[in-house]
Amino acid sequence: LARRLSHSGAAPARPSFGIAFDIDGVILRGRSPIGGSPQAIRRLYSEDGTLKIPFLFLTNGGGVPEQKRALELSEILGVNISPAQVVHGSSPYKELVNRFENDLIIAVGKGEPAAVMVDYGFRKVLSIDEYSSYFKDIDPLAPFKKWIVQQPDNKNLMSEKVHPSYDVFEERVKGVFVVSDPVDWGRDLQVLCDILSTGGLPGSGRGDQPPLYFASDDLEYQAAFPSERLGMGAFRIALESIFNQVNDHQLKYISYGKPNPFVFKNAANILEKLAICMHPSSLPTKEVEEHRFSTIYMVGDNPKVDINGALKAGPPWSPVLTRTGVFRGKDNDPQYPADLVVDTVEDAINCILEKEC
Numbered sequence: 001l002a003r004r005l006s007h008s009g010a011a012p013a014r015p016s017f018g019i020a021f022d023i024d025g026v027i028l029r030g031r032s033p034i035g036g037s038p039q040a041i042r043r044l045y046s047e048d049g050t051l052k053i054p055f056l057f058l059t060n061g062g063g064v065p066e067q068k069r070a071l072e073l074s075e076i077l078g079v080n081i082s083p084a085q086v087v088h089g090s091s092p093y094k095e096l097v098n099r100f101e102n103d104l105i106i107a108v109g110k111g112e113p114a115a116v117m118v119d120y121g122f123r124k125v126l127s128i129d130e131y132s133s134y135f136k137d138i139d140p141l142a143p144f145k146k147w148i149v150q151q152p153d154n155k156n157l158m159s160e161k162v163h164p165s166y167d168v169f170e171e172r173v174k175g176v177f178v179v180s181d182p183v184d185w186g187r188d189l190q191v192l193c194d195i196l197s198t199g200g201l202p203g204s205g206r207g208d209q210p211p212l213y214f215a216s217d218d219l220e221y222q223a224a225f226p227s228e229r230l231g232m233g234a235f236r237i238a239l240e241s242i243f244n245q246v247n248d249h250q251l252k253y254i255s256y257g258k259p260n261p262f263v264f265k266n267a268a269n270i271l272e273k274l275a276i277c278m279h280p281s282s283l284p285t286k287e288v289e290e291h292r293f294s295t296i297y298m299v300g301d302n303p304k305v306d307i308n309g310a311l312k313a314g315p316p317w318s319p320v321l322t323r324t325g326v327f328r329g330k331d332n333d334p335q336y337p338a339d340l341v342v343d344t345v346e347d348a349i350n351c352i353l354e355k356e357c
């Protein structure tokens with residue numbers, strides 16, 4: 001990373017600012033770049049392609065390992081994004097690896113949720129697709145579904161020949177991690193209610209709820225469709241209200257992602273490390289505890305999530321709101337006012353560079 005980020009010529013001064021970009025509704029809609037994002041992001045690099053301004057992507061999305069997302073973003077934006085510059089909603093899950101050392105855990109969501117968890121260091125992971133496929137009739141609606149659930153290696157999970165990697169009929173699930181937006185809500189709500197109500201063994205009697213984690217709590221987000229789409233927070237509400245109806249106790253869970261202030265603290269630390277890699281001479285004598293930026297801009301489209309989070313995190317965070325996603329207002333958001341409101345991410349970068357450089 002240091003080699004890729006370091007400057008080959010005379011060392012310029014270390015920038016006194018960093019930038020965190022939200023992805024959905026700011027950089028992309030679906031997989032398509034928006035708001036002039038490719039050319040705007042390129043302005044943060046020198047002509048030789050090395051990073052000039054410390055920045056990262058701080059998204060509540062996910063579903064693929066950060067390394068893979070970095071490659072996808074590099075391709076879409078035409079610059080070299082390092083995995084260290086990608087923070088997903090699920091990224092803090094890696095801090096929980098020791099807690100679930102040899103425990104069977106279930107990974108939920110679009111993309112490759114199990115691969116994400118294995119990449120973080122978890123050892124016994126099954127995706128909810130794979131897990132559900134071993135329990136005959138667990139989803140009474142499965143025969144009516146027109147699609148066939150497949151693993152990334154194209155093993156047909158509906159096939160009789162597939163055997164579980166773990167004894168799922170004996171071994172209790174010890175943790176459930178919602179990594180990215182769930183795909184088959186109906187099946188997932190049913191199977192998660194089973195796991196969470198029975199102490200981790202569908203079909204058995206009632207038992208203690210295993211820990212449940214959500215990578216974020218976005219009610220809505222901006223995808224390719226013109227109006228907002230229901231996000232992980234909407235799924236959480238559905239699961240929570242159903243669980244609370246079918247049990248005589250409340251669902252317990254922890255949600256990560258923006259607007260939690262610790263997400264912003266972690267992002268500030270990553271930006272600090274990036275800045276040190278770009279300018280090794282700026283390494284402080286003691287361990288990095290505090291960032292040394294005078295401003296860190298959070299460029300986001302969702303007032304409740306991105307702007308609220310940056311406001312809660314406080315200085316040096318400075319929120320910038322774009323009009324390419326959830327927010328479409330003319331002026332500022334009344335509840336979570338940003339320091340700056342612009343049309344696009346390109347306008348945001350132009351304003352930031354004009355002010356700072």
Ligand code: G3P
Nearest residue numbers: 023024059060061218221
């Ligand atoms: O599923 C993604 C969504 O919840 C938010 O993504 O990039 O706007 O934080 P982002």
Ligand code: MG
Nearest residue numbers: 022024025301
């Ligand atoms: Mg967004």
